[in-house]
Every structure is written in C-alpha cells, then in structure tokens.
Amino acid sequence: xxxxxxxxxxxxxxxxxxxxxxxxxxxxxxxxxxxxxxxxxxxxxxxxxxxxxxxxxxxxxxxxxxxxxxxxxxxxxxxxxxxxxxxxxxxxxxxxxxxxxxxxxxxxxxxxxxxxxxxxxxxxxxxxxxxxxxxxxxxxxxxxxxxxxxxxxxxxxxxxxxxxxxxxxxxxxxxxxxxxxxxxxxxxxxxxxxxxxxxxxxxxxxxxxxxxxxxxxxxxxxxxxxxxxxxxxxxxxxxxxxxxxxxxxxxxxxxxxxxxxxxxxxxxxxxxxxxxxxxxxxxxxxxxxxxxxxxxxxxxxxxxxxxxxxxxxxxxxxxxxxxxxxxxxx
Ligand SMILES: Cc1c(C=O)c(-c2nnc3c4c(C[n+]5cc6c(C)n(C)c(C)c6c(Cl)n5)n(C)c(C)c4cnn23)c(C)n1C
Numbered sequence: 001x002x003x004x005x006x007x008x009x010x011x012x013x014x015x016x017x018x019x020x021x022x023x024x025x026x027x028x029x030x031x032x033x034x035x036x037x038x039x040x041x042x043x044x045x046x047x048x049x050x051x052x053x054x055x056x057x058x059x060x061x062x063x064x065x066x067x068x069x070x071x072x073x074x075x076x077x078x079x080x081x082x083x084x085x086x087x088x089x090x091x092x093x094x095x096x097x098x099x100x101x102x103x104x105x106x107x108x109x110x111x112x113x114x115x116x117x118x119x120x121x122x123x124x125x126x127x128x129x130x131x132x133x134x135x136x137x138x139x140x141x142x143x144x145x146x147x148x149x150x151x152x153x154x155x156x157x158x159x160x161x162x163x164x165x166x167x168x169x170x171x172x173x174x175x176x177x178x179x180x181x182x183x184x185x186x187x188x189x190x191x192x193x194x195x196x197x198x199x200x201x202x203x204x205x206x207x208x209x210x211x212x213x214x215x216x217x218x219x220x221x222x223x224x225x226x227x228x229x230x231x232x233x234x235x236x237x238x239x240x241x242x243x244x245x246x247x248x249x250x251x252x253x254x255x256x257x258x259x260x261x262x263x264x265x266x267x268x269x270x271x272x273x274x275x276x277x278x279x280x281x282x283x284x285x286x287x288x289x290x291x292x293x294x295x296x297x298x299x300x301x302x303x304x305x306x307x308x309x310x311x312x313x314x315x316x317x318x319x320x321x322x323x324x325x326x327x328x329x330x
Contacts, residue, residue: 001100001152001153002099002152002153002170002171002172002173003097003170003171003172004097004168004169004171004175005019005020005097006019006020006167006168007019007034007159007160007166007168008031008166009162009166010119010121011121013281014161014164014307015223016223016307017034017167017307018031018032018033018123019031019032019097019169021096021126022094022095023043023064023092023093023106024060024061024063024064024065024092024093024094025065025066025092026063026064027095028057028060028063028064029057030044030058030123030124031057031121031122031123032122032123032125032126033124033126033221034125034126034128034159034169034220034221035128035129035219035220035221036127036129036217036220036317037080037127037217037219037220037222038077038079038125038127038133038221039127039129039130039131039143039193040075040077040107040127040133040135040136041094041104041125041126041127041143041144042077042085042107042109042125043058043059043106043108043123044057044058044059044109044112044116044124045058045059045060045061045087045108045109046058046062047087047088047109048087048109048111048112049110049111052109052111052112052116054117054118054120056120057123058123059106059108059123061090061092061106061108064093067090067092067106068090068091068103069088069089069090070089070090070091070105070136073089073136073138074086074087074089074136075087075088075107075134076135077135080300081115082113082115083113083115084112084113085109085111085112085113085116086109086110086111087107087108087109087111088107088108089105089106089108089141090105090108091104091105091106092106094144096144096169096171097170099148099152101144101147101148103147104147105134105136107141125221126143126144127143128143128157128317129193129194130143130190130195131143131193132192132193133192145171145317145319146319148172149319151172152172153172153173154172154174155320156171156172156174156317156318157169157171157172157317158174158178158316159310159314159315160315160330161220161307161310161311163274163276163277174316178314178330179328179330180329182269182328183314183316183326184266184267184269185266185267185316185318185324185325186266187322188318188323190323194219194302195218195317195323196217197215197216197217197218197324197325198214198215198216199213199216199264199305200213200266201213201264202214202227202231202262202264203262203263204234204238204262205238205261205262206260207260209263209270210231214231214303215303216302216304217302217303217305218305218309218310218315218317219305220306220310221306222306223306223307223308224280224292224293224294224295224304225262225293225295225304225305225306225308225309226295226297226300226302226306227297227303228296228297229297229298232294232295232296235260235294236294238259239257239258239260240254240257240258241254242257244296248289248291250291250296251291251292251294251295251296252283252289252291252292253289253290255279255282255287255289255290257290259278261274261275262294264305266326269327271312271313272312273293277293277308277311278292278294278308279292279293280292280293313327313328313329313330314327314329316328
C-alpha cells in the first residue's frame with residue numbers, strides 16, 4: 001500500500017503545514033500538522049470545550065460507526081513552544097492520502113492551550129516520531145506510520161515541504177519524480193524517540209564549509225532552524241544591523257539587509273537554504289525589522305532541523321532496521 005497527501009502552509013510565512021486526514025465512518029476530514037518531532041495523534045473533538053474551539057473542524061466519535069472508546073486511557077502532551085493539550089482516546093479508522101489504518105488511536109482533546117484555540121486552520125497533530133514518545137497511559141499507542149508499516153510497499157515516508165507553496169507527504173514509496181540526483185542517507189538514533197541524526201557541517205554564504213558534526217532532530221512540526229550559538233553568530237555576523245534581541249527572543253535584522261545563504265551537510269552531500277527562507281518574517285506587519293529563520297538552540301538542549309531547513313530538500317524518513325534519514329535535492 002501507499003499514500004500521498006498535500007502539505008499545505010497555514011499562512012503566508014509557512015508557520016506550519018497541514019494535511020487532510022479522514023477519521024471515522026462516514027469519513028470526517030480534519031487538517032492535521034504531521035509532526036516528526038512528536039508521537040501523539042490528537043484532534044479537536046466533540047469533547048473539546050466549545051470555549052476552546054474557534055473555527056477548527058472537530059472529530060465527533062458519536063457520529064462514527066467504527067469508533068471505539070479506549071476505556072480508561074488518557075494522554076497529556078507539552079510541546080517545545082510551551083503549548084499543550086490533553087484528553088481521552090478512541091480507536092477508529094483513519095486515512096491519509098488513500099492509505100488506511102483500521103484501528104488508529106485518535107486522541108480526543110478535552111483541553112487545548114490558547115495557542116491551539118487561536119490557530120483555526122489547525123485541527124490537531126499527527127505525530128510521526130517513534131512510538132516510544134507517545135503519551136497515552138496506561139498503555140502507549142502506535143503512530144499512524146507504525147500502524148501502517150505492515151501494509152506499506154516500503155517502510156518509509158517522505159516529506160517534500162515547500163517555501164510558500166503546497167508540498168506533499170508520501171507513505172510507502174519514494175517518488176523519483178520529486179527529487180534529483182541521489183539521496184544522501186545518514187544514521188538515525190531513536191533516542192529518545194525523535195528522528196535524531198547529525199549534520200556533517202555547515203557553511204555561511206560562500207564561506208568555507210566547516211566540517212563539524214552537529215547532532216539534532218529533523219522535526220517537520222517546528223517552524224524554524226535552531227543551531228548552536230557559534231554557528232548562528234557566524235551567520236548573523238554577515239548581516240548588517242543584525243542583533244540577538246532579548247525583546248524579540250532571537251536574532252532580528254533590518255528587513256532591507258541582504259542575507260547570506262546557509263548550507264548544511266548530510267555526509268558528503270550539501271544542501272543550501274536560500275536567504276529568502278531565513279528572512280523569515282516582519283516582527284509586525286508594518287515593521288521594518290525582520291525575525292530570522294535561523295535561531296540559537298542554546299537553552300533547548302537539542303538542535304532542531306525544522307521546516308526552514310527541511311523545505312530545502314526532499315527528505316526520506318526510513319523506518320528500516322536500523323532507521324535512517326535521507327536528503328535529496330529537488
Ligand atoms: C524548542 C522549540 C520548539 C520545538 O518544536 C518550537 C516550535 N516551533 N514551532 C513549533 C510548533 C508548531 C508550529 N507553529 C509555530 C507557531 C508560532 C511560532 N506561532 C506564532 C504560531 C501561530 C504557530 C503555529 Cl500555528 N504553529 N506547532 C503547531 C506546535 C504544536 C509547535 C511546538 N513547538 N514549536 C519553539 C518555538 N521552540 C523554542
């Protein structure tokens with residue numbers, strides 16, 4: 001089996017991407033953020049207090065003939081930006097891009113933090129991390145990818161996220177039409193449940209490539225690219241008027257400044273992030289100060305290769321044993 005679905009940016013700066021997912025019988029369509037940095041599949045639902053729902057589509061288990069309450073099971077998750085949600089669990093049929101799983105744990109939110117309520121175009125998340133990270137208790141549940149594995153033609157899913165455009169997620173196959181050249185693979189460690197791997201180094205603009213292994217997680221659910229302070233200061237040193245603002249919580253610069261590209265290595269391969277991806281957004285609609293798409297990971301305890309980096313490549317998440325991750329040009 002295979003599946004293929006769109007990855008649609010939810011706003012004009014690609015702050016997150018959503019993918020149509022059908023749940024239940026008859027199918028209820030929700031727009032979920034496929035997130036390789038977590039492993040819970042949770043949705044706005046008929047159990048979410050109406051005061052916390054503002055325009056989202058909801059999943060109503062009572063309207064699905066195939067829904068089954070997973071008795072006595074609850075979940076609670078906290079994300080890197082401080083947002084969170086919690087609730088109960090149903091099992092139901094769920095499909096992404098024509099790929100169906102019969103008995104997927106669908107975590108129904110009974111409480112969501114305000115940042116989720118405020119984001120009307122996001123109806124929940126589909127975690128595509130390793131199932132060890134799943135927060136359902138007393139027994140943890142499998143991700144959609146882990147449930148689909150036995151029926152997949154190939155134990156992979158791929159992410160083709162695009163800059164200011166709709167990309168795609170494919171399950172069970174690597175679409176030769178979506179990339180050029182070869183795929184450069186590197187080892188993944190499942191600790192502690194993220195797609196953790198290393199970069200072989202980096203370069204700022206046309207500068208020399210710095211060979212240094214940088215460990216981090218490829219996380220489709222994180223907007224920006226977070227790297228060590230040494231790397232980030234080397235980058236913004238090349239940007240007129242850039243400063244690390246306590247007020248804005250990161251590197252900002254005059255929107256008129258010209259930015260260098262940023263290149264990262266996957267083993268011998270090199271991927272260059274265009275300057276436009278790093279000139280992320282104005283700090284407010286009328287401001288002439290812009291916020292960088294490359295920020296420091298100090299304080300996070302981990303480097304995060306978020307969408308700013310991932311959209312510069314075609315990425316293969318391979319669930320083989322041992323797992324590996326591949327990057328190709330597109
Ligand atoms: C350690 C870490 C992160 C780890 O991942 C992280 C981060 N970066 N994007 C996101 C997240 C997103 C993507 N995302 C980011 C958004 C921002 C910054 N804003 C203002 C809005 C409205 C957003 C939406 Cl709707 N969506 N989502 C949906 C979730 C649940 C995230 C959780 N964390 N997160 C940050 C900012 N930090 C410091």
